[in-house]
Amino acid sequence: MNIHEYQAKELLVRYGVNIPKGFVVTNTKQIDSIPFETGKTYIAKVQIHAGARNKAGGIQKIYNKQEAISFCKKFLGKRIITPQTPKEGKIVSAVYIEEALLGNQELYVSIFADRNNQCNTILVSKEGGVDIQETFKVNKSNTVCIDPLLGFSKFYAKKAACAFNFEKDKANNFVILISKLFMLYKDIDAELLEINPLLDTGSDFFALDAKIVIDDNALFRQEKILSYTDILQQEPLEFQASQNNLNYVRLDGNIAMVVNGAGLAMACLDTIEDFGGKCANFLDIKGSATKESIFKALEIIYQDTRVKVIFVNIIGGIVRCDIVAQALVDFCDAYSFNLPIVARLEGANKKEAIDILNAYKKSNISMAKNLREGIEKTILLAGEKN
The missing domain is CATH 3.40.50.261 (Succinyl-CoA synthetase domains)
Structure with missing residues (x-):
């Protein structure tokens, strides 16, 4: 089962993962209550169960309430076609507007059910963002397989952190982040938990985008996840x-x-x-x-x-x-x-x-x-x- 980005971020916050301040819009009238700050940049994102939204204009920088209204009127309730949607596209269920953050580097982190190796695997890369698949093709990534008999421990998070050559304090923060992500991944019976990009601000890490896929066979015990069901996306x-x-x-x-x-x-x-x-x-x-x-x-x-x-x-x-x-x-x-x-x-x-x-x-x-x-x-x- 897929969920929206804003729903994934709601789960991340519960586990202490940093995200930019954001607002969910399902009706343009809701924008009136959003406190836009003068001089601040925001990112507006259409919410669909598919990637490559930016390639269809579904992710844009905005600077004020008028631009937010214009973006929402353009997409809300309408279909958007990306390289990852069916031919007819997907209906935009909501728009997520969040503050734009600046940082030192955009990274990639995911945890997924690795069927080839029959284990859960942590995948990290120094190059996050758009077209991450191209990064993987040239082997600019590091994988850490978690032994299913031993289960997760901080050792695996430290091994993943070695890919980045962080200084001690930042490495510790990264290990804590991976530990939180794996706890969430396990608790919700996820098949995939992806943060792309993960922004390194220098002092901490922020999840700028998030994708979570839950095992359908475990939904009987995931009442909260079931409440995230969006019929329009199916x-x-x-x-x-x-x-x-x-x-x-x-x-x-x-x-x-x-x-x-x-x-x-x-x-x-x-x-x-x-x-x-x-x-x-x-x-x-x-x-x-x-x-x-x-x-x-x-x-x-x-x-x-x-x-x-x-x-x-x-x-x-x-x-x-x-x-x-x-x-x-x-x-x-x-x-x-x-x-x-x-x-x-x-x-x-x-x-x-x-x-x-x-x-x-x-x-x-x-x-x-x-x-x-x-x-x-x-x-x-x-x-x-x-």
């Missing part, structure tokens, strides 16, 4: 799926896919691509799917006007094949759904499922004997190879 169909315990990701093709099991779904998606098709979605109904959740999955697909054919690939185990077949029939009847559906059903109650589909009067549902036949038939019905 793709509508993906949000509907999340509310119904379905794993759904919208893709760019025209073949809808309904599969039980994330691994099977990935394999199915890759195979369709290899055979020349293109999927409209990744949709895992999970092994414990019910007739109701399968019906809901089909309703979500029904709302996607790009879809030309649905491929249902089920290995019956916990969810029985006859339950899937009955859900398909009920859905087609309820919505007078006439688009072709290709079903490959294997496992528990396969015979009963075949009987249900054979007895169905409409001809838009067809069975496939195996995965290859199902995919070839699906791509043919989609009408084109991509």
Whole structure:
């Protein structure tokens, strides 16, 4: 789960991390209550769940209330397209206005779940700011892997500080900062906590920007984080799926896919691509799917006007094949759904499922004997190879 910059900074403050003084604006009328100081520079930032905002004009220096109003009117409630947003862009939910700070150097610090090394890793660089990826490409960074058996200790923070050659007092401040960041990272079940840039003012460190991503699987125990949910930032169909315990990701093709099991779904998606098709979605109904959740999955697909054919690939185990077949029939009847559906059903109650589909009067549902036949038939019905 992603959260906004201003929400991330709210969490940072709770853990004693310095941030510039800032204000959240969701309505231009709120600007009247912001005490702008004459001669002081401010930074206005659009709040979306995507990066590269500056490349679309979404981060600007402002100097007074009139410029703040103009910036907010330009972006609030409208879509902004950056190199990291979908093609249609993201709706600007809020604008964050904060005081501009000057310092000696902009640094980079992050803590993330390093799946390659199977540990949490601290990543630091002397060169923070825009296009940090280019910095990493030329190896201007330092990584510190935290042993999962030992857990975090100040030793790891001191090791990260070695990348900067700080004087003693500043090094101590940096170690304290890393310790605070890791405590926050752990407490909120984060997958990523990124400060870019981290400003070295000479006397202390300030987080000028912050990005936090939380593990979705841990949200059941993160009530505060759940309150940060911004529906406007989520793709509508993906949000509907999340509310119904379905794993759904919208893709760019025209073949809808309904599969039980994330691994099977990935394999199915890759195979369709290899055979020349293109999927409209990744949709895992999970092994414990019910007739109701399968019906809901089909309703979500029904709302996607790009879809030309649905491929249902089920290995019956916990969810029985006859339950899937009955859900398909009920859905087609309820919505007078006439688009072709290709079903490959294997496992528990396969015979009963075949009987249900054979007895169905409409001809838009067809069975496939195996995965290859199902995919070839699906791509043919989609009408084109991509």
